Amino acid sequence: MTISCPTCKKPSAPRAENKAFPFCSERCRLIDLGDWLSESYRVPVGPDATERDGVSEDEAAGRVRTPDDLPN
Ligand SMILES: [Zn+2]
Incomplete structure (x- = not known):
């Protein structure tokens, strides 16, 4: 009888x-x-978890180019 690991x-x-x-x-x-x-x-799986990635991703999505940034 084979048991499967509940995690992986x-x-x-x-x-x-x-x-x-x-x-x-x-x-x-x-x-x-x-x-x-x-x-x-x-x-934590590695020395650098993905925590920082998620935050910056959120921030980037919040402030992508706005029309005010155009040089016009
Ligand atoms: Zn496992």
């Missing part, structure tokens, strides 16, 4: 050889825990 959907190793069971790895277990505790909070 990859097959998980059996409980006997996998202390993160039913997750495939400790990392996936922690990710799932983080989602549970706070839906909006994301466990």
Whole structure:
């Protein structure tokens, strides 16, 4: 019987050889825990999360060229 990791959907190793069971790895277990505790909070995956990206993207969308910027 094969168990799929609830986080990444990859097959998980059996409980006997996998202390993160039913997750495939400790990392996936922690990710799932983080989602549970706070839906909006994301466990940082890398040194630079995408947080900054989202903010700047919002700002850019808010103030794209306006007619007043034309040199006319
Ligand atoms: Zn996984």
